[in-house]
Structures are given as C-alpha cells and as structure tokens.
Amino acid sequence: MTAITLDRPAPALGGFTLTYLRLELVRKIRNPRALFFTVAFPVLMFFIVGYQMLDIPLTGTPVASGGVSVAAYIMVSMAMYGAMMSATQTGASVAAERAQGWTRQLRLTPLNPVVNVAVKTLAGMAFGLVAIIATYVAAMFSGVELSATQWIVSGLAAWLLAGAVFTTLGLMVGYMVPGENVAQITSLVVVLLSFLGGLFFPLSNMPDFLQTIGRLTPVYGIGELARSPLTGEAFDLGALVNAVVWLAVFVAGTVFFFRRDTRRS
C-alpha cells in the first residue's frame, strides 16, 4: 500500500464539482411533490385558467387581428410561479439540511459554504427553467401566439427575475428560521404573495386598498416586468423600483442571517 502523503493541494473553485450539481438535480427529480408544484402545477393552471382566455385580447387589438391574448398573460404568470417555487425551495433546502446536520458534515470537506449555496441555486434555477419551458410549450400548442422576441424576452425575464428575487427570499428565510419545515412556510408565503402581487388575478380587478398593498409586494414588480413584452408598452417605473428594492432587501437579509448562522457554530 502507498504511504499517506502530506503534500496535497486544496481543490479549485472552493470545491465546486459537477458531481454535486448532478446529485442535486437527481434529488429534485426523486421528489415528486416538489416536481409537481414547480413543473406540473403551472402547466395545469394554464390549462384551467389560461386556455379559456385564448380569444380574449389583452390590449385594444383583437386577438384575430394579431393582438396578444389574456392567455399569454396567464402563461407568463404561471411560468413565473413555477420558477418562483423552485427558487424558493433552494433556501428551504439549505435550512432543512442545516437542521439535519448535513451542512456540518460538509464542513469536514473542502466545500466552501458559499459554493454549496451556489450549487443549490444552480439546481433550483435549472428546474425553474424547466417549469417555464413546460408552461410555454403547453401554451404554444394550445394556440397562444407571440412574436419570437416576445417568447424569448418574457421567458428569460420571468426566469431570471423570479430566480434572483425568490432564491434570495428563500435563502433569507432558510438562514433566519432553522428547521425542516421551512419549505411549507415559504411555499405558503409564495402563494399569498402571488395572489397579492397580481400573478393569478390582475390587480385592476381587486379592491383599491388591496391594489395599493399588492403594488408593494415582491411578486408585483417582477411580474409586471416579465409581462411587459406582451403589451409592447413601456413598463411602469414603479415595477422596476419594486423589484430592485426587494432584491436588495433579500440579499442584505441573506448576508445578515448567513453571518449570524456561521458565527453561532
């Protein structure tokens, strides 16, 4: 047998490996409940809510004359909902694995804690993209018509905005609340925020006071931005401010609670 060597390098990239990323994806595929809520649910909701709106125009231009339908609006919203759910689970899984002691086990390896979160974020983003593509493909086959630019820009915007704002929301809650039940709490929060932020119903259909509250919630800003390619009109500046402010709040919260957490150990 060979002697044990003492002269060894530390791994590059803080321990980032494709093996870990692959296993994170495998774990998600093995979790049917999470798979349902991130990928199947948005598709199903599009068929239930969006399909019947195929002929209802979103703007002044009738669908028959090349106008965009309300179904497309529902499509972007539902796709975004899937991406948000997937992103939020990243944070919840960090919290659950900390509660199980897995994070502590990982600290016996060269893996940098930030790289650990990055790997989980990438896996969460990959499933968010799957949710968006699944919903878009279902909508396309149902008869939603958009220009190539509208498809791509709204899809990318929904994916990246939901990923940025809701991964950080999930991480913040994950580091703030220890335990294995964070997934349930955050899922409920996402559903509530989605209602308030006009993801399931347009804000304009709500009572005035709910509209005011809705405009201040984190789903409103990113939702407006992602759907803006559909109408062809410039998006509301308030939506951009909303998205930037919430992202800043969640990033700051994540850093704060992450530091508190690492100090405690």
Add this chain to the structure above:
Amino acid sequence: MTPSIPLPAAIDVRGVTRSFGSVHAVRGVDLTVRPGEIVAFLGPNGAGKTTTIDMILGLTTPSAGTISVFGHSPRGAVARGLVSAVLQSGGLLKDITVRETVELTASLFAERRPVDEALERAGIGHLSNRRVGLCSGGEQQRLRFAMALVSDPALLILDEPTTGMDVEARRSFWGAIRADAARGRTVMFATHYLDEADEYADRIVLMSQGQIVADGSTAEIKNLVSGRIVQLTLPKADLAALASIPGVDSVEAAGDRVTIHTRDSDELARHLLTSTEAKDLEIIAQNLESVFLALTADRAPSVTTPSQGALR
C-alpha cells in the same frame, strides 16, 4: 519530503481555551499527537472532548490559544484532505444512495481514493445502492466512516464512533480501523468504552472539566491504575519511610488512618503486619474505571457511576 526535515506534529494544541458565554468548556489544553499514533480521548460527558475535537477540525474557533494540524490551520488541513472525521452530529442526505453519498464526498477533494475501495474498507460495499434513509444507525455510521476514508486522510478523528453499534458491529468496525491504521494513519478517537481504549489505543488522554488530567501510553496508564489501595491504622506513622517501600506510589494520612497507593500490595501488607504496629489493614482493588473515576471525580463530584465498562 526529505528525512532531515522533521515531520510536523499531526495535532499541535497550545494553550487552548473555549468558552460559550459563561460556560468554560475547555480551560487550557496542551496536546501534541505525533504522526502514526493511535490516541484514545477519554472523559465523562461535558469534559470538553467534543469541543476540543471541533476546534481541531476547525468547526469551532478557540477563545484563546493556537491549533495546527500537520503544520496547517485546522481549516487548511480540512481543505487539503489531511484530516477527516466521523462525528456523532454529522447528518446525511436520506434521499440519495450510500454510493452517491461517498461519490459526492470524494468529488469535493482534490485527491481521493476510489469510491468502491472506501465502501469496501468500511464494510458497506454490499449496501452501495441502498437509500441512506433506509440504512440502520450502525450502517449510517459505517457510511460516515467510508466518507472519512475516501479522502485518504493522514489524521482520522472519531467521536464516539461505535455509539449505537452492537458488540459484533463494534468489533468489525475496530477491525477496519486497525487494518487502516497499519498504513501509518494517525487516529484519535473519543470513547466512553474503556475496553476500546485499552484494546486499540497506543496512548490515552483523559480529559475532565475542560482540562487534560492524565496522558500516557496505554502501558503507563495501566501501570498507574493496576495497583491497589492499602489502608491501615498506624499512630505516628513515618510517612517518608512508608513512601520509600518498593512499589509504593503515594502515601496520605488522615489522623492515624494511612492510605497507600501501591503496585505491590502483597509485599506491602507483609511488611506492615510483620514490621510495624499497623492494625485494621484493608486492601482495596482498583481497575481502570475506578482510577479514571477518581481522577475525574476530584474535579467533578457529580460524576455518575460507571457501568459495564462504560465511563459516563
């Protein structure tokens, strides 16, 4: 590395303390472990063993003092795969298989052994496709062992590695550790089981109340503890003369009652009864447990009674 350069100590702990608020878990520990040693780390619950181990692994930082592992900081040694551990607190992912868990661990290190070799050496090669959540506690402990082996560490730290294992599992676990240590791996293990320390360690370090209270080779510790206590009543005893009798380690007197620790109680009793006025002579047997208990009880009056070879 050329022979003229001395090897750095596997573990070098100097003047280390660690407090958690008002709780002083570790109160000044100095400890040097040479490469290749197998060290048993003993002590009652709350003695500071786990905190000391956590600091050696860089999971906790000392309040004062320094620690180096093969000349590196604890985190540096972990990043290079020089040290790994089987901890009580380490969690596992339940939704992946045994093999996937070791594959993942292996992938994180720059240098590693083949996954199958680690599984075989830990005795779980036949479980490689089982989901971790379906494994028994003992099997999960062996999985942690496989994870610790896959980086081929120069130092392996085991915190109560056989807790929850039955006698047979314990025996085969230690068989694997011993085969592995033959390659020159340094091993440090904390345990409650004195027979494990006796059988598998070269050296025993006993900790109590946050300090090291005994440190020696297994033979030295056994020598220290294999003696007996002789008590007798002897007015105006010449303590210095008694202490000079061959085999006597210590002599204490309380009034007329004298307590002598000796390694040769027969010779001492013969001398006392024939050449002195000693009366009411009693010979009290000691074992490893009673001495460890005595050493730790000096500092911790509330130590509970050991049972069945376990020092708790």
